[in-house]
Amino acid sequence: MRAYGEALRLYRGEFMAEEVYSDWFELDRAYYRERVATALERCAELQERQGRLGDAVLSLRHLLQIDPWRQPAYRSLARLLERRGDTAQAARVLRQGAELFAGEA
Numbered sequence: 001m002r003a004y005g006e007a008l009r010l011y012r013g014e015f016m017a018e019e020v021y022s023d024w025f026e027l028d029r030a031y032y033r034e035r036v037a038t039a040l041e042r043c044a045e046l047q048e049r050q051g052r053l054g055d056a057v058l059s060l061r062h063l064l065q066i067d068p069w070r071q072p073a074y075r076s077l078a079r080l081l082e083r084r085g086d087t088a089q090a091a092r093v094l095r096q097g098a099e100l101f102a103g104e105a
Contacts, residue, residue: 033066033067034067036066037063037066037067037070040059040060040062040063040066041059041063041070041073043055043056043059044056044059044060044063044076044080047059048080053080053083053084054084056080057077057080057081057084060073060076060077060080061077064077068100069100071097071101074093074094074096074097075094075097077090077093078090078091078093078094081093
């Protein structure tokens with residue numbers, strides 16, 4: 001958990017986003033984005049196992065900010081919100097995910 005936390009603290013956003021020719025870095029950017037998303041997923045799993053539901057919710061919210069196309073993250077976030085008793089917010093999260101993916105169909 002400490003290693004994930006340290007790695008996530010080092011993440012400063014999209015790789016070389018300020019570069020004039022930033023599209024040259026898209027492959028690297030996608031690689032680092034995927035690594036961060038995977039770390040956030042893993043953190044959320046570990047936090048949930050430790051009973052740290054609030055931290056797990058924050059990790060999943062951060063994940064969805066970085067990669068809103070991670071469909072399982074919407075379900076995981078909704079499930080955690082349900083466990084915390086926030087059924088209205090859980091329903092909103094599921095609806096938000098459904099609307100995003102329905103727009104792609």
